[in-house]
Amino acid sequence: MYTNQRINALGNRKYLAFSLVFLPFVFWLSWYTYSGNSWTPSLPFSCRFQYAIEKREEIPEERKYVDHFRKDGSYLDHLLEIRLPRMNYSQPETMNPPRRDILVMTPWFAPIVWDGTFNIDILNQQFKQRNVRIGLTVFAIKKYVVFIQLFLETAEKFFMVGHKVNYYIMTDRPKDVPNVTLAEGRKVVVLEIQSYARWQDVSMRRMEMISLFAKEQFIQEVDFLVCVDVDMRFSDHVGVEILSDIFGTLHPAFYRGQRQQFTYERRPASQAYIAYIEGDFYYAGGFFGGTVDEVYKLTNQCHNAIMTDKANSIEALWHDESHLNKYFLNHKPTKILSPEYLWDNSMGVPEVLRKRRFVAVPKNHVQIRN
Template sequence: MYSSTILSYRRTDVLMVTPWFAPIVWDGTYNIDILNAQFHQRNVRVGLTVFAIKKYTVFLQRFIETAEKFFMVGHKVNYYVFTDRPNDIGNISLPEGRKVVILEVPSYKRWQEVSMRRMEMIRDYSQQRFIHEVDFLVCVDVDMRFSDEVGVEILGDVFGTLHPGFYAASRDRFTYERRKQSTAYIPPDEGDFYYAGGYFGGTVPEVYKLTNYCHNEMLTDKRNGIEAIWHDESYLNKYFLYHKPTKILSPEYLWDNGYAVPQFLKRRRFVAVPKNHNEIRNKRALNDSPKSRGKFHR
């Protein structure tokens, strides 16, 4: 489906294909009209999952408003909102074929626990509900806003997104889990890219496999008293090391405006919303000063 697109659209300033021949999606590397026609013909349905837990509900309205302008425009979309505060979310009226689905879930004391439990919840709902309602799942963070077009060019069997802080970094700078005791451990001489935990997806069966793997590995570590350095992101990177994504999204699809904008970054499609991390998380988080780093800075 995508081979002809890759052959027809090339850029010489960025890496377009991985060593295992998975396309890396950048502006100018695809024809959206051709892709839209193909996906419309298949009557594709897309699910977009976000977690609005505790005070993170404050980001939801802007998230959906900007998604309605830029995300999968013209296609059927279910916004799956996992929240412990369903009463904080009012009725959101959307056009035909697009709707908000509220999924009430427990709250957790630590934000790290919320982050880690996402994999379990997406896994469970993929098997129980999503498989019957949508064809693809896109799993992202809610403290973001869409600022440019994000369409069916991102969809594939299973995709990951290049972390905006490491897209140009050498492997030795990747913040993989380096403790051998952890199931998320990646040896220093292994690793292709560093993927962001806040943007992945694929077909529902493939997302189920990914989240099931990550959740089970987390449980093993928890039994051994270990918590991976970057929580669910660490396990995601381990999964993609040995289960290669069939498509990779460039940093256009996940950006923080706190970074200097490189010349080759033609579009910023999905960007972090500035915030005070400690206030939103309602407790002090170690090594997390909002003055010294943005959402993705380390």
């Protein structure tokens, strides 16, 4: 009897000790959750969307999408109703690729876009279902405003035809931006920015300006950003086949070259430094882009690296292009554009280049920069 009493008493003490430890934890957990704290930092996007709806919270990197979702799930039902229209096109053949003369896929499974590797009709239907909005950014500082007219006129003919486009013209001469007739759903947005004495500074400050406007304006207005040089003209189709999370373009002077030949920044003191044993491709600074948030990350990081170099009295060999290449070394692009998308006709027309979609306008570089 005495033994049973001791056992019961011991059990009661264990129960009491358990209650004193566990119950306060339960109450704290309930309070923490009720107070709106998140326990889901590692959930996949789909779950995080639903969690945001139920908690009536906005997840910063996805805030522009959350408002499309309704708690009753009707938005998901709407998605199920969307389908591609019936289309007639050649069947893709597993054992007969459309191009055998060029690399069409990187080791990290990023496609390289060449003529003949995509069906634009299928892609247009996919992107139109998503109702995407594309922003095209250019810098027209000082004398470079003379290129805007031809740039916009050719863009209206060849760039993202049939899709919504905002042309973001960043310039120190807003009154000199010409009026160009635009198709429905497309508009010019003039953004006045500061000029700099040296063309090198103008080039490097592009990263800063794009990152600032991406955070303050672009994120509210478009889904993708395409960042290009203004002293160019569109001469053939450039469409949604280029769009991806983050994309770069093979430099026309180096697309055949070996990494040791690339004009990377080779000085270890620079934030843009790339060793001779490193590097995948050499990317052109005149054509890159992606989703607004990914372009923000790219331009913000490049700008910070440029400012670090400046504080250390060093300037990368090819300025913002050098930092772009360092970024793409560490953050692989999800799609790469072939030199079709950035070409200079003074380099001739190699057989591999079936299209010249975006080409340089002949000019006197010294005169226009000064």
